[in-house]
Amino acid sequence: MSAPAQQPAAAHAEQDSNLVIVEDLIKHFPIRAGILRRQVGAVQAVDGVNFAVKRGETFSIVGESGCGKSTTARLLTRLLEPTGGKITFEGRDISHLKDSQLRPLRRDMQMIFQDPYSSLNPRHTVGKIVGAPFRLQGVNPPGGVKKAVQELLAAVGLNPEHYNRYPHEFSGGQRQRIGIARTLALRPRLIIADEPVSALDVSIQAQIINLLEDLQEEFDLTYVIIAHDLSVVRYVSDRVAVMYLGKIVELADREPLYTTPMHPYTVALMSAVPVPDTRRRQERERILLSGDVPSPISPPPACRFHTRCWKAQEICRTQEPPLVELLPRHRVACHFPENYSPGAEDLR
Amino acid sequence: MTTSALRDLVTRHPEQADEEPFLEVVDLRVHFPTDDGLVKSVDGLSFALDRGRTLGIVGESGSGKSVTSLAIMGLHTRPTSEQTRPGAQLSGEIYLEGEDLLAKSPEYVRSLRGKRMAMIFQDPLSAMNPYYTVGRQIIEAYQIHNPVTKKVARKHAIDMLGRVGIPEPSRRVDAYPHQFSGGMRQRAMIAMALSCDPDLLIADEPTTALDVTVQAQILDLIRDLQSEFNSAVVLITHDLGVVAELADDVLVMYAGRAMEYGSADQLFNRPAHPYTWGLLGSMPRFDRARSERLLAITGTPPSLINVPPGCPFHPRCSYAARNNGRSEEVRPELAPVEPGHTVACHLTQIERDEIWEHEIAPKL
Numbered sequence: 210m211s212a213p214a215q216q217p218a219a220a221h222a223e224q225d226s227n228l229v230i231v232e233d234l235i236k237h238f239p240i241r242a243g244i245l246r247r248q249v250g251a252v253q254a255v256d257g258v259n260f261a262v263k264r265g266e267t268f269s270i271v272g273e274s275g276c277g278k279s280t281t282a283r284l285l286t287r288l289l290e291p292t293g294g295k296i297t298f299e300g301r302d303i304s305h306l307k308d309s310q311l312r313p314l315r316r317d318m319q320m321i322f323q324d325p326y327s328s329l330n331p332r333h334t335v336g337k338i339v340g341a342p343f344r345l346q347g348v349n350p351p352g353g354v355k356k357a358v359q360e361l362l363a364a365v366g367l368n369p370e371h372y373n374r375y376p377h378e379f380s381g382g383q384r385q386r387i388g389i390a391r392t393l394a395l396r397p398r399l400i401i402a403d404e405p406v407s408a409l410d411v412s413i414q415a416q417i418i419n420l421l422e423d424l425q426e427e428f429d430l431t432y433v434i435i436a437h438d439l440s441v442v443r444y445v446s447d448r449v450a451v452m453y454l455g456k457i458v459e460l461a462d463r464e465p466l467y468t469t470p471m472h473p474y475t476v477a478l479m480s481a482v483p484v485p486d487t488r489r490r491q492e493r494e495r496i497l498l499s500g501d502v503p504s505p506i507s508p509p510p511a512c513r514f515h516t517r518c519w520k521a522q523e524i525c526r527t528q529e530p531p532l533v534e535l536l537p538r539h540r541v542a543c544h545f546p547e548n549y550s551p552g553a554e555d556l557r
Numbered sequence: 558m559t560t561s562a563l564r565d566l567v568t569r570h571p572e573q574a575d576e577e578p579f580l581e582v583v584d585l586r587v588h589f590p591t592d593d594g595l596v597k598s599v600d601g602l603s604f605a606l607d608r609g610r611t612l613g614i615v616g617e618s619g620s621g622k623s624v625t626s627l628a629i630m631g632l633h634t635r636p637t638s639e640q641t642r643p644g645a646q647l648s649g650e651i652y653l654e655g656e657d658l659l660a661k662s663p664e665y666v667r668s669l670r671g672k673r674m675a676m677i678f679q680d681p682l683s684a685m686n687p688y689y690t691v692g693r694q695i696i697e698a699y700q701i702h703n704p705v706t707k708k709v710a711r712k713h714a715i716d717m718l719g720r721v722g723i724p725e726p727s728r729r730v731d732a733y734p735h736q737f738s739g740g741m742r743q744r745a746m747i748a749m750a751l752s753c754d755p756d757l758l759i760a761d762e763p764t765t766a767l768d769v770t771v772q773a774q775i776l777d778l779i780r781d782l783q784s785e786f787n788s789a790v791v792l793i794t795h796d797l798g799v800v801a802e803l804a805d806d807v808l809v810m811y812a813g814r815a816m817e818y819g820s821a822d823q824l825f826n827r828p829a830h831p832y833t834w835g836l837l838g839s840m841p842r843f844d845r846a847r848s849e850r851l852l853a854i855t856g857t858p859p860s861l862i863n864v865p866p867g868c869p870f871h872p873r874c875s876y877a878a879r880n881n882g883r884s885e886e887v888r889p890e891l892a893p894v895e896p897g898h899t900v901a902c903h904l905t906q907i908e909r910d911e912i913w914e915h916e917i918a919p920k921l
Contacts, residue, residue: 273768274739380857410617411795415839415853422850437768440798444841444851464846481773483798484844485837487825490802497777498770500724501738 228299228399228431229262229285235293236280240506253505254280256455257294259532262399267425267432269442272452273478275502281452282403282435286320287311298399316346319392323404325384329376335362335387336372342394361390364427366420382413389420393428403435418445439482443467451475454505454513457532461539471535471546474514512544520545577655578605579789580629580757585649587624587633587813594862598624600813602649603891606806608756611783611790613804613821615797615836619858621813622793626759629791630676631658631666653757672702675755679762681742685734691718691745692730695752702753717748721778740771747775751782758783759791764799776803797840801825809833812859812869815891819898829900829909831874834917842921852920868903876904876912 235258237251255277262268270278283289285296287303296304303314322328329338339358343350350357359369365386376384385405392400405421406414418441424430436442442449443463450460451472459472470476477496484493498517503509509516515525524544532542535549587599599621606612614622627633629651634644651658653673658666670676678684686694695714696707703710711730718726721744734742743763750758760779764772780803783790792803800807800821807824809817809832817830828834838852856873859865871877871884880903891899894906902909 273770382857410858411797411836412617412839412854413857415841415851416855418841419851419853439769440841440843443843444847467843478769479843481769482843483772483776483796483802485797485801485825485840485842486844487801487821489844495773495777497774501740501771 226263227261228264229433230297231258231260231281231285231294232297233294234258234281234284234291234296236277236284236289237292250506253455253508255284255291256508258452258455258457260450260457260460262431262433264398264431265425265429266447267434267445269434269436269446269449270452271436271439271442271449271478273437273502275454275505276452277455277505278435278437278452279403282320282401282433285433286318286401287314288320312346316342316348316395317397318399318401319395319397321385321388321392321400321402321405324408325381325388326408328388329384331376334373334375335367335379338376338387339390339394342391346395348395357394358390361393362387364393364424365390366416380413381409382416385409385413385417386420389417389424393424396428397430399431399433401433401435404437405434406441407436407438414441421445439479451478454502454508456513456542457540458514458543459539459541460532465536465539469548471539471541471548472514472543473518473520473545473547476547512542576607578652579608579654580606580791581650581652582625582629583650583652585625585628585651586647587621587628588646590646591862596861597864598813598861599628600864602810602813602815604806604808604815604818606757606789606791608789609783609787610805611792611803613800613807614791614793614810615795615800615807616810617795617858619812619861620810621861622810623761624813625810626676626761626791626793629658629757630670630674630759631663635663671698672753672755674757674759675750675753677743677747677750677758677760677763679765681739681746682734684746685742685749687734690731690733691737691749692732695730695745695749698749699752713752714748717752718745720782721745721748721751722774723748740767740774743767743771743775744778747778747782751786754786755788756786757789757791759793761793762795763792765794765796772799779803797825797836798843809836812864813861814869815899815901816870817898817900817902818891819895819900823895823898827895827898828913829894829898830902831876831904831912832870834913835873837921838917848920852917868901876908879904879908 234255236255237253239248240250240252241247242249258281270281272278284291287306291304295302298318336355336358339361340354343354343357359372362369362371367383367386379387406417409417425432434445446463448462449466450457453474459475470479477498480494480496500517503516511527511529512525515521530542530544532540534540535546583603585599585602589596589598602625604612616622628647633647647659692711692714695717696710699710699713715726715730718729723729723741723744737745764775767775776799779790794800804821807819807821808815809830811832816832817824824833828837835854839854841851854873859869865872867885867887868889877884883903889901889903891901893899
């Protein structure tokens with residue numbers, strides 16, 4: 210790790226503001242067949258992804274099922290080992306750390322899961338679940354584990370007296386709060402949340418979203434949120450990456466992405482979201498994509514979206530468009546972007 | 558309250574008010590006896606629906622929306638003497654073109670399923686038989702209601718699969734459900750439900766398990782097929798966006814009861830019940846820049862064994878204190894606030910208008 214020392218001061222400051230840097234990240238899951246279990250192919254779940262997460266921000270990854278967003282989350286937390294590429298967390302390359310080396314890392318990096326029913330051990334009390342990180346990491350919080358756990362329960366809006374209850378005594382929203390209390394135990398810097406609210410009812414969803422916002426301020430957290438609900442993502446995020454078949458097709462600040470999306474896939478995705486406004490029913494123009502997402506085992510060559518794109522030309526089938534910064538802080542991987550004419554940078 | 562008085566409360570559209578509605582549910586109650594007590598899943602629900610129109614039933618988990626749809630379809634197990642486990646206790650009336658389905662035998666209601674009424678379920682994988690090809694399942698349903706040869710039925714099945722947008726239907730008709738992707742399976746189930754051109758289509762969370770781009774395709778499909786066959790559609794969902802997109806009328810349910818009932822325009826632009834305000838305020842908006850904070854509803858939905866007395870929403874309602882304890886004691890009935898728009902709430906019209914205008918509308 211001597212390279213950063215040689216870089217100019219400006220680049221150094223840029224590096225410092227980034228908590229996580231992901232470079233050319235690849236994850237292929239081998240498909241084996243036959244008696245010899247030879248590899249006959251690979252699911253190219255994540256295939257060359259680049260992004261950086263800044264300290265204190267909420268960075269979201271959106272996309273439809275099978276686009277690789279959850280795999281990316283699992284690579285970031287190193288629940289999976291990347292096939293290629295590099296993940297840097299706080300200036301340290303964590304791409305291929307061993308389990309024993311990963312353990313101290315987990316203090317700084319925690320995960321919130323989608324399903325509040327399967328992510329809590331039904332045989333453990335709430336106190337044991339939320340206190341587990343202290344025991345596993347050998348941390349002795351000031352005032353003892355019980356006091357620390359009760360403070361955490363209060364922080365997420367649960368009654369500290371619930372210490373001795375079991376998960377089945379709680380509703381879905383309360384269970385999600387228990388899970389969140391557990392992730393906060395060791396005061397992590399980064400929280401990766403994979404669909405944190407999609408299993409919850411609308412009214413409970415709002416409670417958890419508000420809670421996550423409050424905690425971000427109180428505990429100085431950086432969030433990476435994986436979600437498919439574009440409304441939730443618009444509400445919570447500072448920056449958003451849109452994934453399609455293992456690649457990022459567009460990455461921008463929240464408002465430009467929602468008001469002037471540039472990748473045709475993003476445009477189609479946005480146009481498909483039902484809006485709770487009866488007056489706008491007629492006005493909206495909907496772009497219906499035909500067919501389904503192609504298989505990630507044999508994704509289309511060059512631009513992966515060309516099979517469903519209404520703007521596709523010959524070049525889209527032969528040459529892969531790189532993810533480039535067409536407008537300041539707005540990166541797109543497309544040969545024929547929407548909402549863009551060269552020279553339009555001045556208008557922004 | 559008598560049945561006729563309840564009938565008057567049911568929202569009707571002025572131009573069709575003197576005709577009998579196509580589907581009419583009057584004071585429906587569905588209770589399940591359990592070891593822990595009586596679960597009152599639906600407790601006094603009334604609504605009406607005409608042909609060519611779509612009714613959206615909105616509510617959170619456990620509000621009774623799916624139980625209502627299963628009651629209409631006659632799919633609840635009724636208690637019989639030889640059963641060890643008691644089934645559902647149903648009361649009230651469900652009229653389909655003037656015929657009370659609850660008074661008919663299960664065999665008769667079964668003969669209606671398929672042609673008179675059909676249902677689209679949320680999970681297509683469990684709604685289809687994995688042992689039979691998709692085509693065979695459609696053919697079977699079609700042959701029950703139409704005296705045609707297998708060859709004709711097969712041609713019809715291929716035709717239906719093509720209509721719902723499945724590529725290469727003549728090849729896909731011989732595929733098994735597991736060979737389809739999630740979106741295709743959902744379309745195949747819709748093809749099955751629509752194969753006999755049902756007069757009444759009940760869609761229970763038809764797109765909840767699907768990605769947004771596929772959801773848009775399915776909603777378009779339901780809309781097209783409805784206008785083609787002039788069917789009545791009951792759309793059950795928790796997603797207010799889907800409701801705004803598709804429904805003519807909306808019924809908001811909470812703890813097995815109707816909280817608010819009116820046209821989609823009324824519900825979204827002049828909502829009158831604090832629970833409806835809460836639902837709208839809880840929703841992050843896709844179509845506008847973020848507001849300060851979501852107006853979450855506090856607390857959690859009640860247990861259906863111990864539904865709070867009076868207004869079931871009062872423990873979570875910010876305005877319950879304004880009614881001098883009436884919310885805790887008296888159960889509010891649906892009462893009109895404007896033509897075709899009813900609400901079950903103790904707030905006075907003046908209070909309601911003021912709260913909506915000053916406290917809720919500016920924050921949405």
